[in-house]
Amino acid sequence: MKATVSDIARSCGLSTATVDRVLNNRPGASAANRQRVMEAAKQVGYLPVADQVTLPSRPAHLEFLLPIGSNAFMRDLAGHIEDYAARLPLVASCRIHNLAGILRDIVEAGMRLVTLVSDVPAAPRAAYVGIDNRVAGRTVALLMGRFLGGRTGHLAMVVGSRSYRGHEEREMGFRSVLSEEFPNLTVSSAVEVNDEPDASYTETMKALHDEPELLGIYCVGAGHSGVAKAIREARPNRKPVFICHDLTKDTRGRLVDDLLDVVIDQNARLIAEQSVIRLLGSIASSAPYLTRKFIEPRLIFRENVPVQ
CATH class of the missing domain: 3.40.50.2300 (Response regulator)
Structure with a gap:
């Protein structure tokens, strides 16, 4: 039987109103209470999980900023992100912006940030998705x-x-x-x-x-x-x-x-899928950073070119 808001409230010792505020990302709950609620939601099995990443309880709006330009790989990556996000019920909307920079301003505005393909460790990003x-x-x-x-x-x-x-x-x-x-x-x-x-x-x-x-x-x-x-x-x-x-x-x-x-x-399809999952996971997590996990690069020769 699926866990409920009341189950979470009993588990963490807080009111259902506080739990509801946290799960729906509304103001009025302290950072400590937010962490208690999210931990309890994980323990009772309320939050969905994908690839060991806990996902948010409500559909989220995702924004990706990619320096696409004339880069064919970046165009492929943008297409894979849009395709994968469109098939996930937990993604309310997904928009790709052909932009670069302004990372710190985005985080300071209260958004969660995941870097793709080329990391920016100096930026307060929640995760990096790509190869080493x-x-x-x-x-x-x-x-x-x-x-x-x-x-x-x-x-x-x-x-x-x-x-x-x-x-x-x-x-x-x-x-x-x-x-x-x-x-x-x-x-x-x-x-x-x-x-x-x-x-x-x-x-x-x-x-x-x-x-x-x-x-x-x-x-x-x-x-x-x-x-x-x-x-x-x-x-x-x-x-x-x-x-x-x-x-x-x-x-x-x-x-x-x-x-x-x-x-x-670099496997554009896998990076696209992981970027969506990691961005959703950063929204659900109270931690500033998610566990680091590199995409394994593939070695493609003439004899093992994958079928399109």
């Missing part, structure tokens, strides 16, 4: 070294923007493994392109011209279309190992065509 980007960069370096099988030479990096913490962490992880395990490989070119395909094309063409025997290219952000175009046009004697992030329609095609060797995929 430093681990992702380390994984790329390990794959690059193994693919090249002990050869000595130069690599190029095409960095989206070091102002994104996620891109910075990927680069740090990549360089650290090269230094530790593959001193025979040297990064001779590392340029920021702000995820612009034209800029990544120009810089990749320059790198291929300057280094005719370039062994590998790591695209840290979303500029992989420019890198792919440059490799096609330059037609080097030996194609450099090409690794990038995020499985999209375009990167699927490049894997199948054998232009791209590996995609480190």
Whole structure:
């Protein structure tokens, strides 16, 4: 039998009116009483749970601020969020805003905040949903070294923007493994392109011209279309190992065509689902932060491209 407001009131020793205020997020209850009510609601099984995250008792209005721009992965992520949220009864509405910044102002206005894909630890966010980007960069370096099988030479990096913490962490992880395990490989070119395909094309063409025997290219952000175009046009004697992030329609095609060797995929669908669950969980929780839980990145090769 489903627990009731009266069950919660008996469990925490407070009035049903106080319990009702807390469950419906209305003013008039102290922080201590709010915590007592939420703990009691969990204990009696009143609150729903998904993936070990306690959810709110009433439908919530969710707002997501994503720096979408021309980033195909971000567009996919926004679509997955809208699709998943539309299927959850606990989501009263879900809106995606193509914006960046203003995080602290949002929290100070009384809203709960969850960061996606690239964390902002300085912001008072309740949770981060995404991969461990430093681990992702380390994984790329390990794959690059193994693919090249002990050869000595130069690599190029095409960095989206070091102002994104996620891109910075990927680069740090990549360089650290090269230094530790593959001193025979040297990064001779590392340029920021702000995820612009034209800029990544120009810089990749320059790198291929300057280094005719370039062994590998790591695209840290979303500029992989420019890198792919440059490799096609330059037609080097030996194609450099090409690794990038995020499985999209375009990167699927490049894997199948054998232009791209590996995609480190963040799994837009799973990040979308977890972001909705974590945002709902932050509303239900009295704690400022939820338990940290990274999304595991997927390694996508030509032979294991998932069915769309």
